[in-house]
Amino acid sequence: MAPENHITETAAAGSANFLRNIIQDDLASGKHASIVTRFPPEPNGYLHIGHAKSICLNFGLARDFGGECHLRLDDTNPAREDQEYIDSIKGSVRWLGFDWGEHLHHASDYFPQLYQWAEELVGKGVAYVDDLTAEEMRAYRGTLTEAGKESPYRNRSVEENLELFRRMRAGDFPDGSRVLRAKIDMASPNMNLRDPVMYRIVHEPHPHTGDAWCIYPMYDYAHGQSDSIEGITHSICTLEFEDHRPLYDWFLDQLCVYHPRQYEFARLNLTYTVMSKRKLLQLVRDGDVTGWDDPRMPTLDGLRRRGYTPDSIRAFCEQIGVGRNGSWIEMSVLEECVRSDLNVAAPRAMAVLRPLRLIVENYPEELAEEFSAANHPQRPELGVRSIPFCRELYMERDDFMEVPVKGFKRLAPGSEVRLRYAFIIRCTGVEKDESGVVTAVRCSYDRETLTGGPAADRKVKGVIHWVSARHGIQADVRLYDRLITVSNPSGDDWKSLLNPDSTEFLTGAVMEPSLAAARPEERFQFERQGYFCVDGKDSLPGKPVFNRTVTLRDSWAK
């Protein structure tokens, strides 16, 4: 079979999108023998689910077409970047399941080359040192509908520009006093071409180059050339950089170096949350969340702590597709991705979140039995575990209604229900406190109805989970809800849309004893309730804290 066919077949594994089509054409036409992509985050924040879309796209394309994908830290602005972010970015990409192999790069690796090229452009007379202040420069830039004015420093001689640029680099000038600009066209309808800044002076230590530099390249000057140096074939970025493409092309053409092509796709928007690093940083700084890895955050570290699996996030990125339409993906798509992953992967367990005492009147006081429960109803190979049972149990408060509403299939006075993996019980009465609140439910059980027993097949309308009061363990459970109250938050007042009830911490939950051994990041389905993950940060040995990843679908709740 021809290699082309092999490539086509492999590529068919991913769902169709315009970038795959472009790459297929480029490979078929021989424009490229193989492809090189890159994921180029700026280390000024933690990666979020939107970055995951880009990571899966770039690494996925490389994987499917037999190419390579580089991880490049776009570290051109030491004023905002930090080693903490570099570490978290690398961890997140690896956690998601991608490997950059030998190709971990930093834009700062190219500072010497970038500087040399800048001198070359000065020598060609297409770059100049400008002394205008930032405010003046803004005024000279013009507006969307009016052309800008040329700076009075625009026509300095090559010699003077070279001398000044070298002195900028040598540290002779304070921050903000001068910049190096490309000499393009102050009247361009594309604002990016109105003599964009190439270098600015920043006396600030850099996490990767230390104090070797006090001038730093701007994104537009650094990015395309970095792509060129690395031999990137398809430089994929988000839509807002579309206007920058002429500038990307301009630098590469002026320099006469290898010229990668830039393609843009629509960034991800997810309903009921915010996605920009700026806003996420604000939530962290203002203490609205506990950190970048707060389980409510759409960051990869947040989703991880919440219990999302790398597989589920990759499946999500595959499902949402890649296009050029500004789109909002409904949170339910993401939730469905974890559910379907965890439904297969997560062992089941019983936990009572809001306990209500359940007394089995005709069960002997001193007796205790162990019943066998499947760890996964559809996967017998996952085995069974035993669950202790005794006269006094806990049931879920929501599973009892003194005056049941129509359609209620759980326990109510006089009604019957099955205790999962145990007996069928009938409610015989309730106990209440002075204010009328039910404090305990009383019932009787029928021994014949034990799972596997002679009357086990008797039909009852409902099955409820339970935990032995004598054997159950206590554990903290944290329930999370959407961060933002409206589906499509926008504008400056987004902070007023924060959901005040996005966390609910439960301290009285009771669980089957096997859960005491749960390890950090271990995931379970608490039957009839949802998927839960042992918090990787706040759990102690033998004392797990459970985060609710997502509820089970509940067709009754509606």
Next chain:
RNA sequence: UGGGGUGUAGCCAAGCGGUAAGGCAAUGGACUCUGACUCCAUCAUCCCUAGGUUCGAAUCCUAGCACCCCAGCCA
């Protein structure tokens, strides 16, 4: 009112002149010791609008309309 983009179901999204894939959501039903899972069925005479070309248009042409992005020494 300058430039660059985008318009296919509630939300995404294939489609590239031959008669509207798929996923999520929703609805109805089957099954069930999780009101879960699974399964089955329904869900665009129509592709922003209006004209035009064509035997034939979501796909080509023309004119509109709507929405998004751009005036950091951020990326």
